Amino acid sequence: MTDIDEQGRPLPPETGGETETLLGFLDFQRATLAWKCAGLDAAGLAAALPTSAMTLGGMLKHLAYVEQWWFSQWLAGRSPEAPWDTVDWSADADWDWHSAADDTPEQTRTLWEDCVARSRELTAAALAEGGLDTLSRRADSAGRAPSLRWILFHMVEEYARHVGHADLIRESVDGLTGE
Structure with missing residues (x-):
């Protein structure tokens, strides 16, 4: 059974194996982002610090993109899905961040x-197929x-970096603090 903290986040196991620990930390980071974005309206999700255009809504949409990029496109070898399949990334390389302003909070959270x-x-x-050593179906230009394992570690890093921004x-929106 997973222990849950006072913010509703699943705590990573202290004595689990590599897979359980890695997945536990990724789910903890995901839950921390959800906590930081919880209960905010469109204005709250659109708030930015004076030195950055980064918003919580943009962060949610960016991390939705990163999730589908690494797990759907790389790991599973799938084609981009909506809404990513129609984006002109050469026209706006940060479309995931910018377009969140056009979405409702519910649309962003659901995505x-x-x-x-x-x-x-x-x-x-993938774990059932070959465990953490399972290679992605997509490869880079060098093959x-x-x-x-690499994808999961990268996702922990990606979330941890952005959760710091989310804090x-x-x-700045309403004074909520905490790890």
């Missing part, structure tokens, strides 16, 4: 939640395919 759910399903399938932005 992120759906991408996380799909990532969990694809992770479970290198990252392992599921600062959320505090």
Whole structure:
């Protein structure tokens, strides 16, 4: 059974194996982002610090994109799904960040939640197939395919970096603080 903290986040196991610990830390980071974005309206999700254009809504949409990029496109070798399949990334390389302002909070949260759910399903399938050593179906131009282990570690890093940003932005919105 997973222990849950006072913010509703699943605590990573202290004595789990590599897979359980890695997934535990990724889910903890995901839950921390959800906590930092919880209860905010469109204005709250659109708030930015004076030195940055980064918003919590943009962060949610960016991380939804990162989830589908690494788990759907790289790990599973799938084509981009909506809304990513129609984006002209050469016209706006930060479309995921910028376009969040056009979405309702519910649309942004649902997109992120759906991408996380799909990532969990694809992770479970890859773990069943070959464990953490499972190579992604997509490879870079040199033919290198990252392992599921690498993708999961990268996602922990990606979330941890952005959760730090989320702490600062959320505090500026309504004073909410905490790890």
